[in-house]
Amino acid sequence: MQPQPLASPAAPPAPDDALLVPRARAGDRGAFEALYRRHAGRVHALCLRLCGDPQEAAGLTQDAFVRAWERLPGFRGESLLLTWLHRLTVNVVLDHRRAVRRRALTELDAGMDLPALAPAAPDRPGARLDLESAVGALPAGARTVFVLHDVEGYRLREVADLCGIAEGTAKSQLHRARRLLREVLA
Amino acid sequence: MMTHQEAHALLNDLLDDRLTPDARAAVAAHAAGCSVCAAELDGLRRLREAAADLPAELRPAHDLWPGIAARLGDPDAAGAPRSAVRHRRPRLTLLAAAVVALALLAPWLRPDRTTPETAALDAGYAQVRRDGERLLAEGGLPPLAAAELRDGMSAIDGAVRETRQALDRTAGAPDQFRRLTACYRRKIDLLRQVVDRAART
Numbered sequence: 001m002q003p004q005p006l007a008s009p010a011a012p013p014a015p016d017d018a019l020l021v022p023r024a025r026a027g028d029r030g031a032f033e034a035l036y037r038r039h040a041g042r043v044h045a046l047c048l049r050l051c052g053d054p055q056e057a058a059g060l061t062q063d064a065f066v067r068a069w070e071r072l073p074g075f076r077g078e079s080l081l082l083t084w085l086h087r088l089t090v091n092v093v094l095d096h097r098r099a100v101r102r103r104a105l106t107e108l109d110a111g112m113d114l115p116a117l118a119p120a121a122p123d124r125p126g127a128r129l130d131l132e133s134a135v136g137a138l139p140a141g142a143r144t145v146f147v148l149h150d151v152e153g154y155r156l157r158e159v160a161d162l163c164g165i166a167e168g169t170a171k172s173q174l175h176r177a178r179r180l181l182r183e184v185l186a
Numbered sequence: 187m188m189t190h191q192e193a194h195a196l197l198n199d200l201l202d203d204r205l206t207p208d209a210r211a212a213v214a215a216h217a218a219g220c221s222v223c224a225a226e227l228d229g230l231r232r233l234r235e236a237a238a239d240l241p242a243e244l245r246p247a248h249d250l251w252p253g254i255a256a257r258l259g260d261p262d263a264a265g266a267p268r269s270a271v272r273h274r275r276p277r278l279t280l281l282a283a284a285v286v287a288l289a290l291l292a293p294w295l296r297p298d299r300t301t302p303e304t305a306a307l308d309a310g311y312a313q314v315r316r317d318g319e320r321l322l323a324e325g326g327l328p329p330l331a332a333a334e335l336r337d338g339m340s341a342i343d344g345a346v347r348e349t350r351q352a353l354d355r356t357a358g359a360p361d362q363f364r365r366l367t368a369c370y371r372r373k374i375d376l377l378r379q380v381v382d383r384a385a386r387t
Contacts, residue, residue: 029255029258032258033251033255036250036251036254037251040245040246040250040251041242041243041244041245042242042243044243044244044245044246044250045241045242045243045244048244049240049244054247057246058246058247058248058250061246061250062250062253062254062257065250065254066254066257066258069254069258101341131233131236131237131240132240135237138333139333139334139336139337140337141337141340142333146237150233150234150237150238151237151238151240153238156202156204171198174198175198176333178198178230178233178234179329180329180333181233182229182230182233183329184329185233
């Protein structure tokens with residue numbers, strides 16, 4: 001399936017966030033859809049890189065926009081909408097991951113089989129992968145910190161806060177992610 | 187004078203500009219004369235640049251808006267909603283339920299209790315954990331298998347911690363105690379499977 005264009009090249013300039021946000025906050029779904037069209041690519045990229053699975057990323061992108069609609073009345077405009085949306089999306093993905101982990105452990109308690117604790121990863125020494133695929137194959141904790149810090153540009157302190165971990169843990173996860181990536185991409 | 191090991195351990199921090207001026211100068215001076223550290227630093231720098239250059243937008247394969255609109259309660263929207271969404275409705279019912287639940291649980295919220303059975307489980311868990319740590323320390327695992335083992339151990343550590351705390355709180359309730367000790371035992375078995383699986387790679 002082909003990606004959806006957000007707007008045709010010949011279309012008139014779309015209204016910007018400053019015009020759309022007040023309308024969406026007032027309950028205008030058309031304005032909110034326009035915000036979705038403007039930012040879906042960024043939100044989806046973040047979800048895809050954080051979770052590593054296209055189908056799951058589509059669901060998480062929907063979750064993020066639904067949560068944005070719920071929380072938009074609380075958005076005061078002190079940061080850019082994209083910054084706010086970005087942080088909200090990270091929280092949606094991390095909340096989802098915690099719920100999945102809880103569910104897996106509950107199933108385990110009910111006597112289910114061994115769950116997958118990390119995504120399937122290429123384990124062939126010297127395997128050449130493109131960076132995007134290699135990031136997707138990292139263990140979840142290392143992947144999250146690497147994506148937020150090295151891809152998205154968050155500071156380590158912010159990454160630690162978002163993930164609810166100590167800054168030292170975030171740092172060691174980052175170093176581990178880089179080491180694994182360099183080994184896999186070598 | 188900084189040793190090779192000391193300098194090598196600080197290359198990531200040099201790259202991320204997290205060193206004091208003195209340490210930065212020392213690591214940079216070492217890397218300038220050490221081909222191993224210079225190559226490592228160059229590789230890290232190229233990786234970070236490649237990561238920062240990944241496309242900011244990756245659009246979904248199909249339009250997700252119909253599903254979002256349906257979840258916002260738009261009757262004309264196509265797509266199956268995942269769940270009903272209410273716009274800013276106060277969650278007083280949930281809050282009230284949480285208060286009631288806490289009040290009911292209060293008698294059980296007592297600190298740290300150990301019985302012979304929990305002590306045996308603690309010892310079993312510590313043994314498997316040591317086996318996993320030893321496997322990692324030996325350094326013979328492929329990198330991603332080692333990472334999976336670390337993640338598995340970390341996930342189970344959290345689960346065991348929760349179960350152990352629950353056990354401490356429910357030592358006086360026999361049914362709950364039996365259920366939680368069985369649960370604890372299954373987590374130890376799971377950890378054993380994770381460690382054994384890594385050992386076989």
